[in-house]
Amino acid sequence: MISGKDCSGRKAQKRLRLVFRATYFVVSLSKKAARHSASAFCPILQRAQSYVAIDIHPANHHNLDFEPFLDVDRNVLADLVKDKNFDDLNKYGGIKKLAEILETDEKNGISGGDYSIKKRVDEFGSNTYKRAPVRSFVSFLWEAMKDSTIILLLLCATLMIGFGIKQHGLKEGWYEGGSIIVAVVLVLAVSAISNFKQSRQFLQLFGESSNIEVEVVRDGRRQATSIFDVVVGDIVCLKTGDHIPADGLFLDGHSMKVDESSMTGESDQVEINETQNPFLLSGTKVMDGYGHMLVTSVGMKTTWGQMMSTVTHDTNEQTPLQARLNKLTSYIGKVGLFVACLVLVVLTIRYFTGHTFDKSGKKEFIKGHTNTNHIMNSIIGIITAAVTIVVVAIPEGLPLAVTLTLAYSMKRMMADHALVRKLSACETMGSATVICTDKTGTLTLNQMQVTEFWLGKESLKEKRSLEISSDVMELLKQGVGLNTTGEVHISPSCDFPEISGSPTESALLSWAVFDMQLNIQQLKHAYEILYVEPFNSEKKRSGVLVRNNDSRIIHVHWKGAAEMILAMCSNYYVRNGMPIGIDGQEKRQLEMVIQDMACRSLRCIAFACKRLTEESQLGYEHLPDTGLTLLGFVGLKDPCRPEVKDAVESCRKAGVTIKMVTGDNIFTARSIALDCGILKPNEDINDAIVEGATFRNYSPEERMAKIDGILVMARSTPFDKLLMVQSLKQKGQVVAVTGDGTNDAPALKEADIGLSMGIQGTEVAKESSDIVILDDNFNSVVTVLKWGRCVYNNIQKFIQFQLTVNIAALVINFVAAISSGEVPLTAVQLLWVNLIMDTLGALALATEQPTDDVMDKKPVGRTQPLITKIMWKNLNAQALYQVTVLLVLQFRGSSIFNVNKNVKDTLIFNSFVLCQVFNEFNARKLERKNIFEGILKNKLFISIVGTTVVLQVIMVEFLQRFANTERLNWGQWLACIGIAALSWPIGWLVKYIPPNSE
Structure with a gap:
């Protein structure tokens, strides 16, 4: 870039271009030269500056348009980690040299902004996986067409067209069979469109569930990015619980162990280090420790990518409820098939015995006088009627209703901060009777801040008191700044340092940086970390062994739960730096300090240290944890979320018990539980609180006797949480568990519904869960509970609606066939009713949103039948009414309305369809008497009902040949509407029948 400060700028530009071309030619001669092109070129640029002002900042080197990464063999780089090949790694000169070649600074990561990212994607590919082709609409249509009853219907319709044309000619003969084909195609198309759309929606949701965030270092800053945006050369920050997002090499870190069972099948954890095993495979999990990784291959170049290319998401996952409905569908289908066979036999016998008549009143079959074409056409018509009864009788809309409900609910739950990873969780959550929740970030805001510091028994609340x-002070700075997984980044462009890490680590680092004036870079330069023992959820502490680079003095530092650190200490420091021995009285006074902070809902963290000689340090496999000196206590405040108390009360009202399981001490746990409403001040809470050690030491009988009354478990380990879930399930409870750490994974898997946290949750926790709570808020857990109950409720509504239609259709056709030798509802009409039931009805009732009244009922639990007594009462009343009315119309309709047979059949068809429309309103509320409550909020329901009515009018008034109907006058329409509208008062009266009389 020419600055224009030289009057001979054009000559300088020309000279500079010659220099560029010559240099490019030279550095392109060999890969070895190309590897050093940037460094070799800089002196030339500096000499060129004597001619003209030019920006030679590394971020602008891309303006020179050199071919990037010439010294990298892409295939070797991709296989390097996959094959754990040290020879190929040594060819590149080791990990740090490879980072140089990939233009990555091992501390600051990649630089160059979006251009550098794009260049790496172009060269090495993106971190995405090829999927198997998405199913097309045609495939769904073809799948629907393979149904045996549909094939039989189409075959019968084709034969009817053939015989009809032969008997009545082309102009008239194709109508009856053609109408059936059109109706079948319409039903198939609507069903295929619905399944196709839901399949796409599920794929989209599954894509979102795999889009996790990882932390990378770019331009010297630690930042979160999508796993799909990780590129070769990135430095990824890894900690316990993370999934490794790509193949790479271990740069630095401590005590890292990885579970490679997903790739190798070996269950043993593999230790990762720089010398013996620096290879990190994508798709594996960090089980212990932390560190940084240099990404060497992404996407399809990784072993995981090659595995993923052969795997597709199962969007047809069958939930337990769908399995139950399939059994119900199969049973009803068998009943329908039996009725259809009876109708087929009865109609065939009546036809050949001369008991059936045509429209003019003449016998349809007269032995010796009826031609073959007429006989065949009549037989095919009888078979078609029987097959259509099977089509209508089989409630294939039940599984479809579940799919529609789950798809709709999953989409809406995303807007309510809940990502469903497993379909079955939606319906199971509605049955939950107990929720075991953790505290931090779920019940609380997860916004930690240090509010108190105690040096032994002395409280130092003011900053000036830190004198x-x-x-x-130096030991405290070491304990905070070196024994941490957080990071402090100081940017020249920012007045304040950027602090990253977990909420607890960030709070401690902020306190040290701002209150103690900790200079983190200076501290890390002055000390060498010899050994790290990462935080352990069972021991609830982390430790580090450090050596001063100047004095060679070695210290061990521990940090963790205050009472556990105190138990390791023999002394404590006072203000003047003198150590005081801890005897029995001193220990009790220090324990009172911890207890006082805990009673005020403060999380108490303690720091302790011990000076070692270098000789005593040698040979340690674990850090010494006795004879320490207490450095002090800090109290961290994490207030309850303001909406939690109402959410907990809402769960109580819904019959769902909330149990808090936390690692905090018993005093903090009690205080938080009281603030959240889990414990009531006026209740006896002594038996409701237990420590993890006490709980695990109960006998099985004692544990089962007390488990229901325990509401708070303090100082719990992952095993305690798992044991609680197992005990609750043995008691017959449906258990939901929330968790965010790797240690929560066993309990999340064991629970009926596992809910992980989307912000603070580790990838292991998310993988073990069924639902991810995207905002880490307990209120969202309650929202998921509402949606779960709504899903279950919506499916029950549709079952009640559909079974009413099934029973009415089967009875009316069977009785009419037996008594009169004909079915009043033709194949086309029954297919239209089937369309209303299966697709439109499912869509209308499946999209009801949760209302507050779903939380007024007790949970259904494990054993309650899918079709309740209330549902049987409602559907039997409606089916009985419909059958009665339709049979009256069948046998007395002509005389009542003074009409011919065709108009009478149209009245039956129209009344039957309108009864289903009106009964759809009844089905909206299974128990509540006001069936119109909240109806204006569900615009889809109103539009579907309106569309159904409009299409019915068209069927009756304008498609007489297609639907085999006759036009009705205003009086007849009003009569049909009146007959159908009576279903509303009947439904209202039935709901007054008390449950105990069922």
Whole structure:
């Protein structure tokens, strides 16, 4: 870029271009030269500056348009980690040299902004996987057409067209069979469109569930990015619980162990280090420790990518409820098939015995006088009627209703901060009787802040009070700044340092940086970390062994739960830096300090240290944890979320018990539980609180006797949480568990519904869960509970609606066939009713949104039948009414309305369809008497009902040949509407029958 400061700018540009071309030619001669092209070129640029001002900042080197990464063999790089090949790694000169070649700074990561990212994607590919082709609409249509009853219907319709044309000619003969084909195609198309759309929606949701965030270092800053945006050369920050997002090499870190069972099948954890095993495979999990990784291959170049290319998401996952409905569908289908066979036999016998008549009143079959074409056409018509009864009788709309409900609910739950990973969780959540929740971030805001510091028994609340011994201050700075997984980034463009890490680590680092004036870079330069023992959820502490680079003095530092650290200490420091021995009285006073902070809902963290000689340090496999000196306590405040108390009360009202399981001490746990409403101040809460150690030491009988009354478990380990879930399930409870850590994975898997946290949750926790709570808020857990109940309720509504239609259609056709030798509802009409029931009805009732009244009922639990007594009462009343009315019309309709047979059949068809329309309103509320409550909020329901009515009018008034109907006058229409409208008062009266009389 020419600055224009030289009057001979054009000559300078020309000279500079010659220099560029010559240099490019030279550095392109060999890969070895190309590897050093950037460094070799800089002196030339500096000499060129004597001619003209030019920006030679590394971020602008891309303006020179050199071919990037010439010294990298893409295939070797991709296989390097996959094959764990040290020879190929050594060819590149080791990990750090490979980072140089990939233009990555091992501390600051890649630089160059979007251009650098794009260049790497172009060269090495993106971190995405090829999927198997998405199913097309035609495939769904073809699948629907393979149904045996549909094939039989189409075959019968084709034969009817053939015999009809032969008997009545082309102009008239194709109508009856053609109408059936059109109706079948319409039903198939609507069903295929619905399944196709839901399949696409599920794929979209599954894509969102795999789009996880990882932390990378770019331009010297630690930042979160999508796993799909990770590129070769990235430095990825890894900690316990993370999934490794790509293949790469271990740069630095401590005590990292990886579970490679997903790739190798070996269950043993593999230790990762720089010398013996630096290879990190994508798709594996970090089980312990932390560190940084250099990404060497992404996407389809990784072993995981090659595996993923052969795997597709199962969008047809069958939930337990769908399995139950399939059994119900099969049973009803068998009943329908039996009725259809009876109708077929009865109609055939009546036809050949001369008991059936045509429209003019003449016998349809007269032995010796009826031609073959007429006989065949009549037989095919009888077979078609029987097959259509089977089509209508089989409630294939039940599984479809579940699919529609789940798809709709999943989409709406995303808007309510819940990502459903497993379909079965939607319906199971509606049956939950107990929710075992953790505290931090779920019940609380997860916004930690240090509010108190105690040096032994002395509270130092003001910043000026931190004027303590320089030696103690230095040890405190070491304990906070070196024993941490958080990071402090100081940017020249920012006035304040950027602090990243977990909420607890961030709060401690912020306190040290701003209150103690900790210079993190200076501290890390002055000390060498020799050994790290990462935080352990059972021991609830982390430790680090450090050596001063100047004095060679070695210290071990521990940080963790206050009472556990205190138990490791023999002394504590006071303000002047003198250590005081901890005897029995001193220990009780220090324990009172911890207890006082816990009673005020403060999370108490303690720091302790011990000076070692270098000789005593050698040979340690674990850090010494006795004879320590207490550095002090800090109290961290994490207030309850303001909406939690109402959410907990809502769960209580719904009959769902909330149990808090936390690692905090018993005093903090009690205080938070009281703030959240899990414990009531006026209740006896002594038996409701237990520590994990006490709970695990109960006998099985004692544990089962007390489990229901325990509402808070403090100082719990992952095993305690798992044991609680197992005990609750043995008691017959449906258990939901929330968790965010790797240690929560066993309990999340064991629970009926596992809910992981989307913000603070590790990838192991998310993988073990069924639903991800995207905002880490307990209120969203309650929203999921509402949606779960709504899903279950919507499916029950549709079952009640559909079974009413099934029973009415089967009875009316069977009785009419037996008594009169004909079915009043033709094949086309029954297919239209089938369309209303299966697709439109499912869509209308499946999209009801949750209302507050779903939380007024007790949970259904494991054993309650799918079709309740209330549902049987409602559907039997409606089916009985419909059958009665339709049979009256069948046998007395002509005389009542003074009409011919065709008009009478149209009245039956029209009344039957309108009864289903009106009964759809009844089905909206299974128990509540006001069936119109909240109806204006469900615009889809109103539009579907309106569309059904409009199409019915068209069927009756304008498609007489297609639907085999006659036009009705205003009086007849009003009569049909009146007959159908009576279903409303009948439904209202039935709901007054008390449950105990069922």
